[in-house]
Amino acid sequence: MKKASQSRQFILISFVVGISLLHYLTPLNLPYLHDIFQRLYYLPIILAALWFGFRGGLLCSIIVSIAYAPHILFQWGGHLTMEMEKYLEILLYNIVGGMTGLLSQRERERTEELRRTALGLEESYQKLRHQSERIIAIEEQLRRAEKLSTLGEMAAVLAHEIRNPLGSIRGTAEILKDDYGPGDPKHEFIEIQIRETERLNRVVEDFLHMARPQPADMRPCPVQDELETIVNLVSNDAGERQIRLVLEPPSLPVLIRADGEKLRQAFLNIIINALQATPQGGSVTISTTVLRTDAATGVCEIRFRDTGVGIDGEALERIFEPFFTTKPDGTGLGLAITRKIIESHGGTLMVESEPGHGTTVTVRLPMPEEA
Numbered sequence: 001m002k003k004a005s006q007s008r009q010f011i012l013i014s015f016v017v018g019i020s021l022l023h024y025l026t027p028l029n030l031p032y033l034h035d036i037f038q039r040l041y042y043l044p045i046i047l048a049a050l051w052f053g054f055r056g057g058l059l060c061s062i063i064v065s066i067a068y069a070p071h072i073l074f075q076w077g078g079h080l081t082m083e084m085e086k087y088l089e090i091l092l093y094n095i096v097g098g099m100t101g102l103l104s105q106r107e108r109e110r111t112e113e114l115r116r117t118a119l120g121l122e123e124s125y126q127k128l129r130h131q132s133e134r135i136i137a138i139e140e141q142l143r144r145a146e147k148l149s150t151l152g153e154m155a156a157v158l159a160h161e162i163r164n165p166l167g168s169i170r171g172t173a174e175i176l177k178d179d180y181g182p183g184d185p186k187h188e189f190i191e192i193q194i195r196e197t198e199r200l201n202r203v204v205e206d207f208l209h210m211a212r213p214q215p216a217d218m219r220p221c222p223v224q225d226e227l228e229t230i231v232n233l234v235s236n237d238a239g240e241r242q243i244r245l246v247l248e249p250p251s252l253p254v255l256i257r258a259d260g261e262k263l264r265q266a267f268l269n270i271i272i273n274a275l276q277a278t279p280q281g282g283s284v285t286i287s288t289t290v291l292r293t294d295a296a297t298g299v300c301e302i303r304f305r306d307t308g309v310g311i312d313g314e315a316l317e318r319i320f321e322p323f324f325t326t327k328p329d330g331t332g333l334g335l336a337i338t339r340k341i342i343e344s345h346g347g348t349l350m351v352e353s354e355p356g357h358g359t360t361v362t363v364r365l366p367m368p369e370e371a
């Protein structure tokens, strides 16, 4: 920028010096040449005005006047009436320099103003775009919230409908319990029936109180017992589908601190998914191991391995999303809830799958020191 302005100044000076030399060196008996040179001065003046605005134009015309004046005064004699036309030309130089400079400066200022306006517009446009993107995102959130609130309403209706028959089931189970005393092999089944009815009742209530979920009830919890309860619960279903359900016990009993009810819900979700994915003749294996992280603490690892259809890569990325399901009657909430439960116990949930061969879901839960 500075370099360009310097070279422009150099051009202007060369012009003025060149034209002045022509004046001073050309004999006076060639007046028509002097007339031409006299007009040539307008070239640097107009250029200076265009390039440097009002001050540039005026400065150049003054320099030209100073360079040209001695030529009139000393070479032409400087007689006021005789050289009037030349004096007037000097006046004209300054008028042209000043006026052209003023006009070009105004033009330049207007261009600058337009540029600033365009910049401002661009900025506003960017802001607007940013805002509309946010609106779209918020709209998406709203849609999701709407989905959730519709689900909440459905849950409320469902809960209402489920609660009454649930009461009857529990009532009849209580009556049956009297018939099958603690020594009877069926006593345990009725106990399960009552416990699970209670659990179902609480799940329904949980849905109703979605806004204020029940606090976790953490107690020492034998992992194997919880798994056995769930396996007993689904073994009939597995048998009907001719799926082998294997529960491999750990070498030592594993005790963790957990909300047993929530944990059972999580295990049940995982096992139901495995059973649903496994075809006739397949198997679902549940194994528990203890991983020692250091001398004092350990991690309990429960693996649910099925020989089902597996999950392709694209679906695998989405299985924890609420409402993601590939089942015609699925809600897609199972794994989302399961992960929340496991994480609320300080654990992790991992899913590995080989499409066509099977899926392994790994739950890791921290064990308290005394375990």
Ligand SMILES: Nc1ncnc2c1ncn2[C@@H]1O[C@H](COP(=O)(O)OP(=O)(O)OP(=O)(O)O)[C@@H](O)[C@H]1O
Pocket: 269, 273, 274, 277, 306, 308, 309, 310, 311, 315, 319, 324, 325, 326, 327, 329, 330, 331, 332, 333, 334, 335, 336, 359
């Ligand atoms: N063991 C598995 N084998 C194959 N696919 C699975 C397995 N577990 C989960 N999936 C896939 O993950 C999806 C999401 O599971 P999720 O339990 O969250 O919902 P869902 O089972 O479809 O519905 P819901 O649990 O409400 O009945 C399933 O639709 C299924 O495609």
Ligand SMILES: [Mg+2]
Pocket: 269, 272, 273, 330, 334, 335
């Ligand atoms: Mg499920």
